[in-house]
Amino acid sequence: MVTTKTDSFIWNEKAECGSRKELEKLQLKRLKTMLTTVYEKVPFYRSRFDEAGVKPESIDSLKALSSLPFTKKTDLREHYPFGLFAEPLENVRRLHASSGTKGKPTVVGYTENDLETWKEVCARSLACAGAKPKDIIHNAYGYGLFTGGLGMHYGAEKLGATVVPASGGRTQQQILLLQDFGARVLLSTPSYALNIFHVMEENSIARDSIKLEIGIFGAEPWTEELRSQIEKALKISALDIYGLSEVMGPGVSMECLEGRSGLHVWEDYFLPEIIDSETGAVLDEGEEGELVFTTLLKEAIPVIRYRTGDISRLYKEPCKCGRTMLRMERVKARLDDMLIIRGVNLFPSEIEKCLLSIAELSPHYQLVVDRVKALDVLEVHVETVSTMSEERLTDIHGNIKRTLKDSLGLTAAIKLVEPGVIPRSEGKAVRVVDRRNSSQTGDKK
């Protein structure tokens, strides 16, 4: 990590550093209005609340929220495209959508006020990470239906920065722009930041030819080990930003430059809970479980108790930075990404941690899951940092097998590959290649 020249400043001190008591009062007020609105305007919520026997006016405390049913991604899909909207389309200024790799995309919309809220939370997040008005901010999140590019773009403009709307891809050109425009802040997925670094290395471009000091990375799970590698490689402070399109997009929570431990949730807009994903019970502060969000001011498509599928914890401990908004721990994984290999449950991030503890391995890896004779098998494909002798490769191979077995109880086939072989990400990295379904249907390559 580099020490940035200046500390971060607080974008909205009144909101971000106020007393928790006042905040909770505000949350309850906003929650009550929100529940009445969705009950009146969205038939889906009205019937869900009716089925659960709950009237919006019976929610008279934040705790009482737990009597309401959850909303899931499938609910958005089943009401494709606009069935969960609380506003007519004529009041919706923008639409975004997921890529729809698993069927119909999930569609979200924003009214004029929603766009203002989004700018506010993104400007807060940028300032929280140490970005300043007048900075040059290189935005390599994808522009388009994905919320990363445009969401951060308008937040950065609101902050008063100069934005370079680079989007993903054309990495050599991006490096040229980083050199010539002199951006201090990079916005991208962590895997794309690594990609930028590796293209710089391949082309012998000196680190000192770019002026980056801060990276604001999110949109995919990443580990502390990966953070250390990125910070060392790019000589920047790498901070974690979280968000999801169903709740808003980027800017739901942000790690601060001072604390670097957990992400402040912008709780005046997004009310978080942690639940046991099996039972749905609300868990106590500090317990690990699935993150759930209720939007408090969103107009076009509010969500009530939206199950993110992301695993984290919440804690209210005061933070060095002075912000009083609670923090969520860095997302450990998505529940969907859990692999069960020969009875061992594990997440890609746990494997990443093990791989990055071995100095000869690069952070480029892919987990290939297949089904052989009704058993799930895992192959770990990982690049070495340089070309190595057979003897050296045999040693590393043994080391990976031991590390995975000792740390995770996992037996996996290992495939060591030359630098540059694993496909590079231009957005969210594909860490898991699942060949199980194609094996079942017999069309396996």
Ligand code: DLL
């Ligand atoms: O990824 C929004 C975003 C853009 C966040 C840019 C941060 C930066 P979706 O495409 O809807 O939205 O994907 C949301 O991505 O439920 C998580 O599983 C994952 N995710 C997002 N941020 C993080 C993060 C954007 N910091 C899904 N750490 C979420 C881990 C993350 N996972």
